[in-house]
Amino acid sequence: xxxxxxxxxxxxxxxxxxxxxxxxxxTVRKSDFINNxxxxxxxxxxxxxxxxxxxxxxxxAPGELDPLTKELIYIAVSTINSCSYCVHSHxxxxxxxxxxxxxxxxxxxxxxxxxxxxxxxxxxxxPVDPEFSIG
Amino acid sequence: xxxxxxxxxxxxxxxxxxxxxxxxxxTVRKSDFINNxxxxxxxxxxxxxxxxxxxxxxxxAPGELDPLTKELIYIAVSTINSCSYCVHSHxxxxxxxxxxxxxxxxxxxxxxxxxxxxxxxxxxxxPVDPEFSIG
Amino acid sequence: xxxxxxxxxxxxxxxxxxxxxxxxxxTVRKSDFINNxxxxxxxxxxxxxxxxxxxxxxxxAPGELDPLTKELIYIAVSTINSCSYCVHSHxxxxxxxxxxxxxxxxxxxxxxxxxxxxxxxxxxxxPVDPEFSIG
Amino acid sequence: xxxxxxxxxxxxxxxxxxxxxxxxxxTVRKSDFINNxxxxxxxxxxxxxxxxxxxxxxxxAPGELDPLTKELIYIAVSTINSCSYCVHSHxxxxxxxxxxxxxxxxxxxxxxxxxxxxxxxxxxxxPVDPEFSIG
Amino acid sequence: xxxxxxxxxxxxxxxxxxxxxxxxxxTVRKSDFINNxxxxxxxxxxxxxxxxxxxxxxxxAPGELDPLTKELIYIAVSTINSCSYCVHSHxxxxxxxxxxxxxxxxxxxxxxxxxxxxxxxxxxxxPVDPEFSIG
Amino acid sequence: xxxxxxxxxxxxxxxxxxxxxxxxxxTVRKSDFINNxxxxxxxxxxxxxxxxxxxxxxxxAPGELDPLTKELIYIAVSTINSCSYCVHSHxxxxxxxxxxxxxxxxxxxxxxxxxxxxxxxxxxxxPVDPEFSIG
Numbered sequence: 001x002x003x004x005x006x007x008x009x010x011x012x013x014x015x016x017x018x019x020x021x022x023x024x025x026x027t028v029r030k031s032d033f034i035n036n037x038x039x040x041x042x043x044x045x046x047x048x049x050x051x052x053x054x055x056x057x058x059x060x061a062p063g064e065l066d067p068l069t070k071e072l073i074y075i076a077v078s079t080i081n082s083c084s085y086c087v088h089s090h091x092x093x094x095x096x097x098x099x100x101x102x103x104x105x106x107x108x109x110x111x112x113x114x115x116x117x118x119x120x121x122x123x124x125x126x127p128v129d130p131e132f133s134i135g
Numbered sequence: 136x137x138x139x140x141x142x143x144x145x146x147x148x149x150x151x152x153x154x155x156x157x158x159x160x161x162t163v164r165k166s167d168f169i170n171n172x173x174x175x176x177x178x179x180x181x182x183x184x185x186x187x188x189x190x191x192x193x194x195x196a197p198g199e200l201d202p203l204t205k206e207l208i209y210i211a212v213s214t215i216n217s218c219s220y221c222v223h224s225h226x227x228x229x230x231x232x233x234x235x236x237x238x239x240x241x242x243x244x245x246x247x248x249x250x251x252x253x254x255x256x257x258x259x260x261x262p263v264d265p266e267f268s269i270g
Numbered sequence: 271x272x273x274x275x276x277x278x279x280x281x282x283x284x285x286x287x288x289x290x291x292x293x294x295x296x297t298v299r300k301s302d303f304i305n306n307x308x309x310x311x312x313x314x315x316x317x318x319x320x321x322x323x324x325x326x327x328x329x330x331a332p333g334e335l336d337p338l339t340k341e342l343i344y345i346a347v348s349t350i351n352s353c354s355y356c357v358h359s360h361x362x363x364x365x366x367x368x369x370x371x372x373x374x375x376x377x378x379x380x381x382x383x384x385x386x387x388x389x390x391x392x393x394x395x396x397p398v399d400p401e402f403s404i405g
Numbered sequence: 406x407x408x409x410x411x412x413x414x415x416x417x418x419x420x421x422x423x424x425x426x427x428x429x430x431x432t433v434r435k436s437d438f439i440n441n442x443x444x445x446x447x448x449x450x451x452x453x454x455x456x457x458x459x460x461x462x463x464x465x466a467p468g469e470l471d472p473l474t475k476e477l478i479y480i481a482v483s484t485i486n487s488c489s490y491c492v493h494s495h496x497x498x499x500x501x502x503x504x505x506x507x508x509x510x511x512x513x514x515x516x517x518x519x520x521x522x523x524x525x526x527x528x529x530x531x532p533v534d535p536e537f538s539i540g
Numbered sequence: 541x542x543x544x545x546x547x548x549x550x551x552x553x554x555x556x557x558x559x560x561x562x563x564x565x566x567t568v569r570k571s572d573f574i575n576n577x578x579x580x581x582x583x584x585x586x587x588x589x590x591x592x593x594x595x596x597x598x599x600x601a602p603g604e605l606d607p608l609t610k611e612l613i614y615i616a617v618s619t620i621n622s623c624s625y626c627v628h629s630h631x632x633x634x635x636x637x638x639x640x641x642x643x644x645x646x647x648x649x650x651x652x653x654x655x656x657x658x659x660x661x662x663x664x665x666x667p668v669d670p671e672f673s674i675g
Numbered sequence: 676x677x678x679x680x681x682x683x684x685x686x687x688x689x690x691x692x693x694x695x696x697x698x699x700x701x702t703v704r705k706s707d708f709i710n711n712x713x714x715x716x717x718x719x720x721x722x723x724x725x726x727x728x729x730x731x732x733x734x735x736a737p738g739e740l741d742p743l744t745k746e747l748i749y750i751a752v753s754t755i756n757s758c759s760y761c762v763h764s765h766x767x768x769x770x771x772x773x774x775x776x777x778x779x780x781x782x783x784x785x786x787x788x789x790x791x792x793x794x795x796x797x798x799x800x801x802p803v804d805p806e807f808s809i810g
Contacts, residue, residue: 247390
């Protein structure tokens with residue numbers, strides 16, 4: 001259960017700002033499906049608009065990193081932040097962008113290894129080598 | 136300052152197990168440089184051997200994900216886990232593997248956006264859409 | 271499902287120490303409702319007593335920060351710690367203390383922005399400016 | 406040491422986009438001081454512009470939450486995310502906005518208490534009471 | 541719901557590598573029960589094999605720390621990482637190894653206290669005393 | 676550098692509440708050394724008194740868990756919370772209570788393994804087995 005109301009399609013259609021964002025999501029994604037994340041943000045139209053703009057700018061607009069790589073990074077961050085919702089939604093997004101089982105296994109391996117070495121480095125308080133410095 | 140001793144080259148050379156790992160790191164990486172992470176793990180030869188084996192298996196052996204993508208995922212995990220040492224060492228590793236400033240900017244953007252949406256999803260306790268389910 | 275038993279009212283009434291805390295919670299909050307957090311802590315009467323005393327001292331006794339501000343800080347901490355239970359209970363508490371939708375939106379905005387800039391600062395390992403130093 | 410170059414005033418002045426943001430920061434804050442966070446973001450002008458816009462929108466524009474309350478929430482998030490830089494910069498910002506020693510003590514108390522109860526709730530996996538549900 | 545398929549006994553029996561690990565788990569644990577963690581890892585036989593080997597080496601092989609102490613440390617890490625699954629499975633494992641209610645209460649107390657003092661130290665950015673240094 | 680003043684012995688001696696706590700720390704620990712954590716908390720006498728009382732109750736008073744086991748749990752929590760100060764102070768405390776290099780290695784191994792399996796379980800969103808339920 002959420003801590004806020006999840007907006008139905010009818011409620012969204014009745015609010016011009018929310019309707020505009022939901023329509024844009026549907027157009028950009030070429031799908032009628034609006035997932036719960038946006039239905040929850042609809043309670044705060046400013047936040048809804050800014051978040052969707054950020055997603056379009058960062059995740060959808062073309063860049064040097066390909067769309068699948070972006071999703072792998074997103075899953076890694078969401079896993080360490082223990083965001084159940086985000087792990088689910090971005091694993092589904094990665095699959096839709098072609099994630100193979102082998103790639104998923106490699107992603108899990110890297111997340112697991114980094115988690116271990118992060119803990120070891122923090123437990124040992126290892127000083128940064130000057131060779132890693134900039135300038 | 137570390138919570139354990141950082142082994143010098145002379146100390147490493149005098150312990151056969153540590154020497155074997157240090158030599159293998161130098162051979163695999165084609166570099167004489169041994170960073171502090173391994174000098175700290177040298178206090179526990181079992182852990183040193185297992186960690187280096189994992190790094191070779193996961194990060195160095197060829198797979199479907201290319202070496203630079205692996206480093207981006209590693210940096211993302213290390214950033215969220217607040218591991219200063221690991222952020223430094225893997226950002227340097229990514230640069231050595233060709234990370235461009237544009238790619239670094241895109242990585243920062245994704246880490247930043249995911250951090251925000253993770254927080255929003257956790258603050259709103261958004262229920263997972265059944266569409267994201269497996270099977 | 272919890273990892274410990276949740277005490278019923280009948281079980282709590284039969285243990286003098288647990289009964290005393292539950293009664294005090296009801297008196298202080300002017301409500302018969304005892305939420306699951308306290309029913310779980312009842313397994314450890316020492317911990318139950320100390321935790322309730324801390325809550326009374328820190329969250330209920332008057333101070334310079336008003337009760338709603340205290341709840342906003344509590345929600346922020348609970349969100350970043352990914353404590354689903356605590357986000358739920360303290361968002362409900364904030365609403366009971368007058369949280370408006372606009373304030374909730376501003377809280378979400380700050381939590382989201384801070385999450386992003388925290389990630390950026392950690393990914394970039396930005397050195398602290400001497401101007402921020404004390405003394 | 407940072408993982409990226411920190412831009413000097415001379416370097417910033419030579420790049421029109423960076424110069425524009427630095428000038429706006431100085432104007433809005435009525436101070437010549439540009440802290441390292443912005444000098445690091447200058448490597449990525451897009452990210453620099455978007456981050457400064459977010460800070461102005463969320464932290465500086467008037468809202469229902471007063472400026473000091475916003476800083477307290479920011480400190481709370483930054484503390485739990487272990488962002489040393491952000492804790493320093495936002496504690497200094499809170500002091501500049503009038504934070505008293507008593508308020509600082511109350512903030513510390515709430516962060517500490519929430520951290521404990523978050524851990525307890527997560528260790529006990531306490532189920533959310535239906536009373537905390539929306540709708 | 542998981543982000544991957546959970547393997548049934550029939551599916552596991554049909555894959556030699558998965559079958560071998562499941563059989564070894566049953567033999568080592570002297571129990572027919574295979575918990576969902578292993579059924580999820582079965583999608584990646586390499587990861588399954590390596591993870592089970594690590595568990596046997598670290599948690600099951602005799603060492604200086606006794607089996608119950610190892611579980612207490614595991615619960616502490618899992619609690620702070622907000623891993624609901626791991627808190628459940630390792631609290632059950634600790635009970636099977638003799639965890640008493642008093643010991644559980646002491647564990648909760650230490651996790652709670654450490655969470656508070658961690659937050660305080662991070663909020664105050666307390667410098668490490670030279671007395672805690674090695675060498 | 677801290678975000679608050681670290682109290683000198685002279686300053687502490689001039690404040691009766693701070694002096695009383697510092698004296699009690701010295702008596703209980705049978706040592707003149709007051710580490711920076713307490714010198715920072717001295718700015719908030721209430722918090723100082725309550726924190727020291729908690730430490731005495733939880734870490735120093737005898738219980739079912741022995742003093743070294745308590746420190747191992749404390750180090751595990753502090754490592755995952757990325758509290759540099761706390762990792763340093765409690766690793767030193769564990770050594771003072773007899774921590775051997777072998778035990779330290781086992782602790783590191785468990786923290787590392789748990790970090791990995793926590794990440795895997797969170798990335799795979801593995802549902803809790805009903806067998807782990809209470810009651």
